[in-house]
Amino acid sequence: MALDAPAASPAIGRRLAMLLVASAFTAAASYMFATVVQADGFDWLDVIRIALMAVAAFWLAWGGCIALFGILFRLDPPPRAATCPEGRTAILMPIYNEATAPVFARLEAIMRSVGALAARDRFDFFVLSDTTRSDVAQVELRAHERLVAMLRAGGHLFYRRRQQNTGRKAGNISDFLQTSGGAYDYMLVLDADSLMDGDTILEMVRRMEADPRLGLLQSLPRIIGLNTLFGRLLQFATGLYGPYFARGLAALQGDEGTFWGHNALIRTQAFASACGMAPLTGAPPFGGHILSHDTVEAALLARDGWKVRLDPDLTGSYEEAPANMVDYAKRDRRWCQGNLQHSRILAAPRFRFWSRISILQGIFAYLASPIWFLFLAASLAAPLVAAQPVYFDGRSLFPVFPYPQTVTALALLFGLVALLILPKLLLVARALAGGKAGDFGGAPRLVASFFLEILLTSILAPILMMFHCRSVAQVLTGADSGWPAADRDDGSLPFGAALSATWWMSVTGAAAALFSSAHVPELFYWLMPVSLPLVAAPLLVWLTSSVKLGKAAAKLGLFAIPADTAPVAIAQGMRLALRQQETDVLGEIAA
Amino acid sequence: MTMHMSSSGNTGLPGPHRAGCVFDEIRSVLNRPDLSDAVILETLAESRTDQGGVLSPRDLVAGLGDAAQRAGLIRTLLVPAPAHGLDMPLHDLNPPVSIRLTRLLRRWRRLLPAAWPRLKRAAIIARSR
Numbered sequence: 001m002a003l004d005a006p007a008a009s010p011a012i013g014r015r016l017a018m019l020l021v022a023s024a025f026t027a028a029a030s031y032m033f034a035t036v037v038q039a040d041g042f043d044w045l046d047v048i049r050i051a052l053m054a055v056a057a058f059w060l061a062w063g064g065c066i067a068l069f070g071i072l073f074r075l076d077p078p079p080r081a082a083t084c085p086e087g088r089t090a091i092l093m094p095i096y097n098e099a100t101a102p103v104f105a106r107l108e109a110i111m112r113s114v115g116a117l118a119a120r121d122r123f124d125f126f127v128l129s130d131t132t133r134s135d136v137a138q139v140e141l142r143a144h145e146r147l148v149a150m151l152r153a154g155g156h157l158f159y160r161r162r163q164q165n166t167g168r169k170a171g172n173i174s175d176f177l178q179t180s181g182g183a184y185d186y187m188l189v190l191d192a193d194s195l196m197d198g199d200t201i202l203e204m205v206r207r208m209e210a211d212p213r214l215g216l217l218q219s220l221p222r223i224i225g226l227n228t229l230f231g232r233l234l235q236f237a238t239g240l241y242g243p244y245f246a247r248g249l250a251a252l253q254g255d256e257g258t259f260w261g262h263n264a265l266i267r268t269q270a271f272a273s274a275c276g277m278a279p280l281t282g283a284p285p286f287g288g289h290i291l292s293h294d295t296v297e298a299a300l301l302a303r304d305g306w307k308v309r310l311d312p313d314l315t316g317s318y319e320e321a322p323a324n325m326v327d328y329a330k331r332d333r334r335w336c337q338g339n340l341q342h343s344r345i346l347a348a349p350r351f352r353f354w355s356r357i358s359i360l361q362g363i364f365a366y367l368a369s370p371i372w373f374l375f376l377a378a379s380l381a382a383p384l385v386a387a388q389p390v391y392f393d394g395r396s397l398f399p400v401f402p403y404p405q406t407v408t409a410l411a412l413l414f415g416l417v418a419l420l421i422l423p424k425l426l427l428v429a430r431a432l433a434g435g436k437a438g439d440f441g442g443a444p445r446l447v448a449s450f451f452l453e454i455l456l457t458s459i460l461a462p463i464l465m466m467f468h469c470r471s472v473a474q475v476l477t478g479a480d481s482g483w484p485a486a487d488r489d490d491g492s493l494p495f496g497a498a499l500s501a502t503w504w505m506s507v508t509g510a511a512a513a514l515f516s517s518a519h520v521p522e523l524f525y526w527l528m529p530v531s532l533p534l535v536a537a538p539l540l541v542w543l544t545s546s547v548k549l550g551k552a553a554a555k556l557g558l559f560a561i562p563a564d565t566a567p568v569a570i571a572q573g574m575r576l577a578l579r580q581q582e583t584d585v586l587g588e589i590a591a
Numbered sequence: 592m593t594m595h596m597s598s599s600g601n602t603g604l605p606g607p608h609r610a611g612c613v614f615d616e617i618r619s620v621l622n623r624p625d626l627s628d629a630v631i632l633e634t635l636a637e638s639r640t641d642q643g644g645v646l647s648p649r650d651l652v653a654g655l656g657d658a659a660q661r662a663g664l665i666r667t668l669l670v671p672a673p674a675h676g677l678d679m680p681l682h683d684l685n686p687p688v689s690i691r692l693t694r695l696l697r698r699w700r701r702l703l704p705a706a707w708p709r710l711k712r713a714a715i716i717a718r719s720r
Binding site: 121153158178180269276278345349 | 620621622623625663665666667668669670671672673674675676677678679680681682683684685686691694
């Protein structure tokens with residue numbers, strides 16, 4: 001069911017502008033770096049370093065431009081149907097060996113929120129279980145029966161379990177479409193940790209009904225419910241910067257947007273006809289079922305002429321996230337494999353240009369770390385292979401000393417740092433000027449949180465870089481990540497777990513420091529911002545996973561988010577439902 | 592392969608001939624005209640009687656209770672999801688080079704005839720001159 005080609009998008013001009021800005025910055029950074037490295041002579045390693053720097057600088061500039069565009073461009077209000085929705089919507093919650101109680105508590109909260117709408121009869125709920133453990137499946141089944149009986153949701157809430165989880169989440173959704181999809185005009189795909197307000201869901205349906213070409217509408221999920229220090233840091237960063245990054249992204253993507261796999265409304269007919277994906281030939285990690293299916297599904301919808309849109313103004317969409325760095329890395333490992341697998345479909349027939357760019361961006365999100373790592377390694381090795389300076393070149397009787405490029409080197413360093421910090425600084429200034437500081441704990445706390453966030457993310461960046469490098473190496477060497485269930489308790493880690501996950505980073509960091517001290521002493525201090533966090537990685541990972549530190553930060557009003565001051569109703573509903581479940585279980589045991 | 596799970600526990604309900612218009616009532620309350628009598632009967636047979644309400648599925652079939660009580664019970668029934676599947680054709684996103692080139696080749700062949708006749712004609716005119 002392909003549509004006619006859509007009209008030219010206004011995003012094209014913005015894309016060109018962004019390409020120009022990013023390319024100009026890359027050219028300037030590369031030129032400055034080339035000037036610095038050839039001060040002591042020019043060799044083949046310098047060419048590699050300049051190339052690596054150029055790629056990394058382009059990636060940084062690209063990210064910085066997205067944030068800048070988020071500040072510059074205000075999106076037009078999207079059309080919406082004013083009437084009660086006519087179409088029926090299936091709200092899907094795919095699950096896989098998850099902790100059952102929180103999943104059903106979230107579902108109950110969403111159902112109650114939707115139940116308060118006048119159009120509640122237009123919505124049905126599906127728990128699509130891919131659970132492989134029979135004990136968990138039994139609990140899911142009981143929880144489903146309990147919820148149907150409690151909310152009198154017979155005919156509106158369904159539970160289905162696949163015996164084989166072929167195709168994982170994409171296969172799960174595909175199975176729903178092939179069994180019940182025809183009964184619904186739209187489907188709202190959630191994740192096991194998703195929460196959405198009924199009003200937001202209704203608004204999404206209205207926007208979908210107002211635009212018959214709209215195939216997928218992605219909301220901007222906000223991260224809530226994390227109590228560890230790392231979790232609060234993540235919440236703060238996504239809460240403060242996320243909306244602007246999303247706005248910049250939406251301004252660039254136009255109608256060829258992306259799909260993040262959850263908290264999105266999809267036109268079922270369009271999805272069914274466009275998004276069936278044949279497994280790739282060969283064995284995993286590059287063959288088999290497509291793992292990161294969401295980006296590809298967005299590309300497939302756009303390929304058939306459907307609009308895929310991100311509306312960052314859709315509030316009332318929430319998710320949880322990994323509460324510590326190890327869980328974060330575990331999730332990244334899975335995504336990395338999926339994104340690198342996309343290299344095989346980058347040249348898929350009839351994909352739209354921007355869809356290919358989005359796929360490339362996804363691949364690059366994980367390749368950027370190995371590029372930085374190689375750049376650091378090459379920089380450590382460069383002085384060893386550099387030619388001896390020539391003081392008498394035969395053109396003068398007097399010695400010619402190498403021209404020091406300290407100013408250029410410092411300018412480049414500050415330029416790169418500015419690229420990382422400036423967009424964030426602008427967003428903080430905007431929040432302060434726009435009177436939104438109160439949402440983040442007030443002006444002084446917002447500024448303090450901003451500086452702390454910059455400090456902590458800078459310290460943690462080398463650790464994340466190493467996690468990414470390992471993921472890429474594992475994928476390239478053919479190690480399949482499998483599909484581990486996400487661990488979503490309070491998120492804290494024992495020191496042993498942090499140590500076993502990161503000891504190799506300490507070894508690498510110590511080796512790099514020792515090497516530079518012995519062979520390249522002039523780089524020893526320059527390397528410290530990377531080598532020190534690596535040496536201390538187990539401690540840092542353990543400390544940032546601390547709930548105590550997270551709560552202490554909350555007490556001080558640091559890393560505050562709007563949900564701290566104005567509690568999210570749907571999240572409160574979920575907590576209430578969870579407590580009620582516990583009471584019921586205790587009652588059953590007592591009986 | 593999927594399976595719709597539901598609780599077991601046969602309540603020994605009467606057959607459809609005694610169920611009368613209960614089936615229609617259930618279809619109406621749940622707004623599910625697609626539910627067949629057999630499916631409803633199976634649902635009633637499998638439904639638990641200890642839902643905490645005043646009525647049991649047997650009472651429902653027997654016509655006991657007022658409309659609100661009956662609707663309340665009906666809304667606790669674990670009916671199956673609508674069986675209305677969509678076709679989902681699989682798209683090959685990494686076709687072999689030969690297939691990728693087929694499209695180009697076809698285009699090239701379509702373009703060729705446009706150039707061929709003119710060349711031929713030009714040659715004939717040149718010859719007659």
